[in-house]
Amino acid sequence: MSDDLLLRADDGGIATLTLNAPGSLNALSDAMLAALKAEFARLAEDNATRVVILNGAGKAFCAGHDLKEMQAGRAAEDKGRAYFADLFARCAEVMQMIPALPQPVIAEVHGIATAAGCQLVASCDMAVAAEGTRFGVNGVNIGLFCSTPMVALSRNVPRKIAFEMLTTGEFIDTARAADIGLVNRVVPSQTLGAETRALAETVAGKLSAAVKIGKRAFYDQIEMTRAAAYDHAASVMVENMLWRDTEEGIAAFIEKRKPDWS
Structure with a gap:
């Protein structure tokens, strides 16, 4: 994996993948997307792994795309058009690999899950969130409508709620996220890992x-x-x-x- 940018731990048929870039709130940088793509490709051929848990190191699950990298892409002669097209295509490919995996994938979410980070939660098969976690597709606040996160979000929650989140850029809390179906369970932060593991073990115990x-x-x-x-x-x-x-x-x-x- 890319210099420990993505960590993997295997135990009892459950693979835990940890986004390990806490300094950037686990942003989906070019390198992080590449690491996720490579690991998902390995999991697709892994008959020993029954369930996958996806979590984030540090104080957040994932803050979305790396905005500094995106701004740097504007230095190209085409003002970044080719880079942006490639970036969003690569991100979409990674997101679509999750439902295509043979194993159920559970997002273990804490802190924040924003923009493409919220898209990542919505792309997983299930999600367990710590109390106090905030979710948002807030790109509109900086003039960038979250069009690609919209795809996963609008397939998880009622369309009027998705549209409101996308157009207001407002965050929702864990209670609201559970009410609208974005997450399965809300648990105390101190038991997040144990509760997610228990769900994974239940699924892993089936045929x-x-x-x-x-x-x-x-x-x-x-x-x-x-x-x-x-x-x-x-x-x-x-x-x-x-x-x-x-x-x-x-x-x-x-x-x-x-x-x-x-």
């Missing part, structure tokens, strides 16, 4: 192959019409039902014993 096929089907069907979604989901369930481990799991439930999964 991994079933969770993987289910995650893929979940995102596939969201993009379909209702009828097509039912057709697709039914075909996935048929495939799932024919597995040996699923047959064993159902038999174990009926017989009131623990399944002997392979």
